[in-house]
Amino acid sequence: MIEVIYILWLRQLKHYWRSKARLLGSLGQPLLFMITFGFGFGPMYTRASGGANYMDFLAPGIVSMAILFTAIFSGLEVIWDRQFGFLKETLVAPISRTEIMVGKTLGGATIAMIQGLIVLSLTYVLGFRIPSLASLGLGLIFMSLIAIFFTGLGLAIASKMKDMHGFQLIMNFLIMPIFFLSGALFPLENLPPAIYFISRIDPLTYGVDGLRGAIAGMSTFGIYNDLAVIGALSILVCAIGALLFSKLEA
């Protein structure tokens, strides 16, 4: 059981490691956001907030962003497996669908965590500082929960998709709104009711808020509430994913 999960995990890490273009390419977007938003909106934020540093606010958001996109992509990779035929090899093996789901979730989440950690170290270069080791530890917990939740979500979506045609739809109507309305870039205050409502049902909102609370000391809902929400959601999405995988036909 452990070995099966391990080999599924290892395969994904090998893919990740061997595709240097993807590794570097997926760092480009968060870096771009961090620099353009950080320096572009920085002065405005400082003036509006009465002296606070925008980079402190933005850094956890950008780390979450890197994790969100990598995790979703890793989950959706199952569609490629399906198209290239490799999914069948895994599905006819005498292993439980839960093992497949767990192995793939851990593989995708590990990759997303690595990307998140790289971005986190880049924020250091841009002047972001984490106050203590304890807050880094707590931050890592939030980062892994965000990674697990969104890999699980990607897998659950992928199990229902036959090919990549629906990809744009998912990006533009699910992932981008999740990102923009999570409070990663701007504070979720004084918003119109509709936007406010969406931001409150956005799972990433609680991940970003928790991470920001942990590593930058700013939280709207309180770290433990965030932890409860994103933790519960991670378990839920993995359970749903395992259920969908059990019905998967190649």
Next chain:
Amino acid sequence: MQNILSVKSLTKKFDDFTAVKDISFDVETGSIFAFLGPNGAGKSTTIKMLTTVLKPTSGEISINGFNVLKDQDRARASFGIVFQDHSLDEELTAYENMVYHAVVYKVPKKERAERIQKALEIVGLWDRREDYVKKFSGGMKRRLEIARALVHYPKILFLDEPTVGLDPQTRNSIWTHIKNLNEERKMTIFLTTHYMEEAEAIADQIAIIDHGNIIESGTVEEIRTRTETESLEEAFLKLTGRGIRDENNETANKMRMIRGMGRRNRH
């Protein structure tokens, strides 16, 4: 046990198109069984059901004594399969593909290296084990898939058009390997192919499926006698007609269903 594979009243419906209609057959342990039929006759759908990829609408399948629907994992451990289309991970090396397979099929750790080496040697790919699969030719990929299917010592090996698109040399070598596996390891072989002369040369038993029904079965000799023809190819054409069929895939299934309805309406 006499029959390694036993199929009873197997049916598969897609919406209101029936791809496989209430078919029953047995495959004797240690034999080579050829499952033939034109494109879209229901071959691949049947193989998918036999190998747990697709759930039957109704009917029963037993492999190596295990019910494929109820005792899925033990049934899965009993067979090996080479799919019609590629199923290798091209971003991994040949050896890594083999290890992946050995682990998910729970081959004991200490036997793994030896079994993988033997399987790769059988298909002549041991020297290329460290190469990425994406660098392999079509024939090499096919041979690797056959080697991979052998690692967990299956009792029955399913081969869905294993020689399609390969040159005569490679086809020849693949059939030699398959024949050897059957003779030396007493492995049952279940194969589909469009090359009638290949089926004629290798198969002990043949079943011909068309429009989801098994329309003929027996040895090559019996089929030739019953259809009063000289070769399996002639018998096949006599039984299934000379009209050209659509390719078989999931969209084609639906297309056929729609066209089939049109055809019925015109009559």
